Amino acid sequence: MLHMAVCDDNIDELSNMIQLINLYIVSKNISCEYTAFSNGFELISALEKGKVFDIYCLDIIMPGLMGIDVAKEIRRFDKIAPIIFFTSSPEFALDSYLVKAVNYVLKPVSKEKLFFTFDDVLDHINIKNEEDxxxxxxxxxxxxxxxxxxxxxxxxxxxxxxxxxxxxxxxxxxxxxxxxxxxxxxxxxxxxxxxxxxxxxxxxxxxxxxxxxxxxxxxxxxxxxxxxxxxxxxxxxxxxx
Known part of the structure; x- marks a missing residue:
């Protein structure tokens, strides 16, 4: 069972992401559950309480705590789980490498974009899981x-x-x-x-x-x-x- 965190302060964008993730789960017939967060503080709080995720999907431009800062906090708890940025701005692409993000996807997020990105990430996870x-x-x-x-x-x-x-x-x-x-x-x-x-x-x-x-x-x-x-x-x- 994969556990995914999805974080976006825009409720419409968050809803769109969840719909696409549900489509992906059904079409690929994978065992996966997700938790949606409307801001980075909620996500970090969950990690501090011991919650563990296999994949993180983050918006970058969020009030209070930017996605890059959320990713830095995530890396305090988890050094290797894939982080994917979904954002409307390309200006933070270089910063994403500092937190070892595996992908940087520009909005609007289409079904094709999301499916391609998740296919790539799951291939990466499966390769890792082949080793004990x-x-x-x-x-x-x-x-x-x-x-x-x-x-x-x-x-x-x-x-x-x-x-x-x-x-x-x-x-x-x-x-x-x-x-x-x-x-x-x-x-x-x-x-x-x-x-x-x-x-x-x-x-x-x-x-x-x-x-x-x-x-x-x-x-x-x-x-x-x-x-x-x-x-x-x-x-x-x-x-x-």
Missing amino acids: MIIVKSNEGIQKILISSLVFAEVIGRNVLYHLSSGKIIECTESFSAACDKLMEFSCFMKTHRSYIVNMQYVDTIENTKVTLQNHETIPVAQGKAKDMKQQYLNYQMEGE
Whole structure:
């Protein structure tokens, strides 16, 4: 189920957008629901209360809070969800790149324009969804982590730290047991220690007291667990052949 946010202060334009979105949903036979907002403050308030959307459709020229400013706020909560601007003015096109908008559509919005734009956005989403991933709520907002890029996760205090192959660390306030439950759904993870879980794609060697990763980092191994871990790693490698 896709969740879409549509924000426009002009009630006629908002109504037109909703009608076109309904046509698109029916014609493409997709599972989608949308929430309409008449100003940016309402949308930001929904995000602050924990609402999550897969796609954002924003007017740019709105009183009080311009669409570009709304998009900047959205990016505090969600770094990657597609943002589409529908506007009567081309002058903000350059600014739209600053918030990583995926499209900039000039009004009036026709059926052809909207269908073409949504087809493109959904293709982008589907390509992303072909890869295994988890969704986490970090200190920077809601983020998607590709399993293929996650090297290991550890718990420090009340925070779980996700270490990515790029060197980036995503910090989340969540229980480590919940994080492990989520990751153990993927066959490539093994728990080496009560505070660490490792992606076997990045393992170089397993010894009695430590795991050495391909980036030369070392992860502790719980006492007496090395033998079972070596067997788990061997099974994983054989399954991949």
